[in-house]
Amino acid sequence: MHPAVPASLSAFLFLDLSRTAISTCAAAIVLLLIALLAVRNDFSQARGMEKVIALANLFFAIPLAVFGAEHFAVAQGMSQMVPAYIPWHLFWVYFFGAALLAASVSIATKIQVRWSGLLFGITMFLFDSLLTVPATVPDRHNRIVWILLCREASFGSGAWALSATAIPGWGPRTQKTLITIGRVIIGITAMFYGIQHFLHPANVPGVPLEKLLPAWIPAHMLISYGTGIILLVAGACILLAKKARMAAASLGLWLVLLVVFLYGPILISSLLNPSADVQLEGINYIFDTMLYAGAILAFARAMPPD
Numbered sequence: 001m002h003p004a005v006p007a008s009l010s011a012f013l014f015l016d017l018s019r020t021a022i023s024t025c026a027a028a029i030v031l032l033l034i035a036l037l038a039v040r041n042d043f044s045q046a047r048g049m050e051k052v053i054a055l056a057n058l059f060f061a062i063p064l065a066v067f068g069a070e071h072f073a074v075a076q077g078m079s080q081m082v083p084a085y086i087p088w089h090l091f092w093v094y095f096f097g098a099a100l101l102a103a104s105v106s107i108a109t110k111i112q113v114r115w116s117g118l119l120f121g122i123t124m125f126l127f128d129s130l131l132t133v134p135a136t137v138p139d140r141h142n143r144i145v146w147i148l149l150c151r152e153a154s155f156g157s158g159a160w161a162l163s164a165t166a167i168p169g170w171g172p173r174t175q176k177t178l179i180t181i182g183r184v185i186i187g188i189t190a191m192f193y194g195i196q197h198f199l200h201p202a203n204v205p206g207v208p209l210e211k212l213l214p215a216w217i218p219a220h221m222l223i224s225y226g227t228g229i230i231l232l233v234a235g236a237c238i239l240l241a242k243k244a245r246m247a248a249a250s251l252g253l254w255l256v257l258l259v260v261f262l263y264g265p266i267l268i269s270s271l272l273n274p275s276a277d278v279q280l281e282g283i284n285y286i287f288d289t290m291l292y293a294g295a296i297l298a299f300a301r302a303m304p305p306d
Contacts, residue, residue, distance in 0.1 A: 018276035020073040024283050027069035027101075031062045035108040049249045052256065053301045057107050059256065060158060060294030063287040064104035064120070071097025074280075083130055096123070107162060114170060117163030118178075124156030143196065144210055150189040151207055151292065157182035158295020161302040179302045186299050187239025190231045190251065197228030204266075206258050206289040211281070214266060223262070230254050238299070248300035255293035263289055 017025075035058035042054040071078060071093050079089040086092065099119075106116035132152055136145040164170065164178040196208040201224035204211045213220050230251055237247035263286035270282025
């Protein structure tokens with residue numbers, strides 16, 4: 001008799017993936033290959049922490065492709081999020097999905113990044129104005145809406161940092177304006193997120209949303225409090241422009257480690273679940289955190305050497 005295959009291995013070999021999971025994971029793999037080809041020279045020439053900073057475009061572009069594919073896979077559901085006073089709900093979901101895919105390729109290949117970064121940043125701030133702020137005002141005692149508000153602003157600030165450092169780029173005055181806005185927003189957000197890690201240590205680290213850390217992950221308090229300290233210190237350095245490049249690079253490195261060693265296993269666990277909603281949640285959490293890491297690393301690259 002042959003030994004029985006463990007249930008977990010069997011589930012892994014015969015994944016019951018939803019259409020959304022398949023399309024988003026495929027988009028991630030394609031953009032990963034494109035970004036690796038584009039970044040290989042910069043990464044090989046960089047030294048020390050500069051190697052982490054060299055991955056800024058890669059970490060920023062992959063989530064955009066994933067979320068672009070998600071817009072096409074769950075278009076009907078996303079159309080319900082469009083404000084009622086805006087016509088053609090479904091059109092805007094498809095339009096923004098296509099725009100995300102285009103921006104992801106632009107940022108991964110470093111082609112016309114000054115425009116793709118600028119426009120994506122504007123879009124994130126429009127999202128805050130049209131969607132997040134109206135939800136925040138009546139529910140201002142809910143910490144999650146403030147976390148989302150800061151998250152979208154950080155994504156937009158990171159995109160503007162990419163735009164500011166693009167070649168060919170903007171003039172010195174425009175560059176300084178884009179980077180200064182990013183420094184203030186990213187610094188304040190990091191400190192706010194750091195405080196949230198001490199107030200709610202049971203929640204997932206990085207972007208501290210409502211999901212709880214799974215029981216099978218060890219050292220919950222160490223991960224949460226450690227992340228909180230790094231966010232607080234790095235955020236203060238960024239906001240005060242003191243060793244900002246090293247602080248942002250260190251925070252970005254920590255977020256990258258969280259993506260690989262914490263959110264990676266959470267994603268695998270989610271994909272092993274036959275529920276499409278659980279799979280989508282795992283995908284959203286890992287690529288949200290990856291995009292936040294990309295925004296921080298993009299800002300690190302925009303800072304002059306310490």
